[in-house]
Amino acid sequence: MRPARVLVTGATGVVGRLLVPHLLARGHRVTAVGRTEEKRADLAAVGADAIALDLFDADAAARALEGHDAVINLATHIPASTLQMLLPWSWRENDRVRRDGSATLAGAARKAGVSRFIQESFAPVYEGGGEQWIDEEWPQRPTPYNRTVLDAEASAARFTSGGGVGVVLRFAAFYGADAFLKTMIGTVRRGWGPLPGPAGAYWSSLSHEDAAAAAVAALDVPAGAYNVCDDEPLTRREWTDALADAAGARPARLMPRWLAAIGGAALELLSRSQRMTNGKLKRASGWTPHWRSAREGLRAAARSLTRNPEGPPAIRLDGEQR
Numbered sequence: 001m002r003p004a005r006v007l008v009t010g011a012t013g014v015v016g017r018l019l020v021p022h023l024l025a026r027g028h029r030v031t032a033v034g035r036t037e038e039k040r041a042d043l044a045a046v047g048a049d050a051i052a053l054d055l056f057d058a059d060a061a062a063r064a065l066e067g068h069d070a071v072i073n074l075a076t077h078i079p080a081s082t083l084q085m086l087l088p089w090s091w092r093e094n095d096r097v098r099r100d101g102s103a104t105l106a107g108a109a110r111k112a113g114v115s116r117f118i119q120e121s122f123a124p125v126y127e128g129g130g131e132q133w134i135d136e137e138w139p140q141r142p143t144p145y146n147r148t149v150l151d152a153e154a155s156a157a158r159f160t161s162g163g164g165v166g167v168v169l170r171f172a173a174f175y176g177a178d179a180f181l182k183t184m185i186g187t188v189r190r191g192w193g194p195l196p197g198p199a200g201a202y203w204s205s206l207s208h209e210d211a212a213a214a215a216v217a218a219l220d221v222p223a224g225a226y227n228v229c230d231d232e233p234l235t236r237r238e239w240t241d242a243l244a245d246a247a248g249a250r251p252a253r254l255m256p257r258w259l260a261a262i263g264g265a266a267l268e269l270l271s272r273s274q275r276m277t278n279g280k281l282k283r284a285s286g287w288t289p290h291w292r293s294a295r296e297g298l299r300a301a302a303r304s305l306t307r308n309p310e311g312p313p314a315i316r317l318d319g320e321q322r
Contacts, residue, residue, distance in 0.1 A: 010074030018212035055101035061108035070116040123170035128272035143265035172229035176208035177304035193240035196260035201273035217287035232293035246302035
């Protein structure tokens with residue numbers, strides 16, 4: 001896409017904080033939504049037009065979107081801890097963001113004359129596929145706690161049917177130099193793998209940096225849904241071994257099946273074998289992940305976390321970590 005005016009929600013999240021500098025470095029003018037004055041100050045410091053925006057206020061969203069060419073909606077409200085993620089009621093605010101916030105923003109974008117609406121989504125809601133490769137036509141089967149993934153995707157589809165270009169990015173499981181990786185490293189150092197599911201079941205994952213690069217690439221792809229994942233999904237055994245290697249720990253035991261069995265819908269979903277392919281996005285855009293698999297990506301993320309144990313890096317114009 002030629003230099004464009006792009007509004008980014010979720011601009012200070014794990015992907016958004018990397019996406020904003022990428023967009024600016026490519027000559028785009030970025031309007032970035034931040035929830036607090038401190039976060040808006042961080043965004044403004046790198047050259048974004050930082051604003052506050054109520055995603056559920058259709059009139060305010062339409063006013064904010066006047067003159068924009070594209071929206072990249074990364075807004076989520078993920079529970080703060082692994083334990084909370086297992087509690088269905090902890091996802092209510094995230095459900096509202098995905099169901100109502102996405103619909104409001106897509107409708108406001110149509111009203112404001114925006115031509116492209118890019119919506120984040122969660123790829124691991126696919127039905128398990130064993131060793132088969134999963135493309136975008138594979139059946140989706142979210143569990144009750146995250147069925148609003150489909151509502152968010154429907155907002156992008158309505159944007160397309162209304163004459164715009166609606167793009168859905170189905171992100172695989174994220175990893176990066178953040179508090180969640182720190183927790184997983186602690187788990188594997190205690191001798192246990194952090195992932196539910198059988199040893200031979202596939203786990204498709206994606207680094208934060210590669211997710212941000214894919215969102216930039218989505219400015220130039222046709223309407224539709226795209227898997228965004230590593231080139232080489234690993235089995236649970238391989239992924240756990242890669243994490244242990246990155247942490248400098250001994251090989252860990254996998255999570256007991258009985259524990260996953262009592263973990264409810266969340267662990268049932270995360271136990272599925274999902275060997276996803278990113279071929280559609282690569283063909284449409286030329287995007288390719290920097291890290292072929294989590295073997296390389298986890299090692300780099302662990303090194304970054306060692307250099308910066310307090311958490312995610314500050315935003316930089318070149319998109320690199322410090």
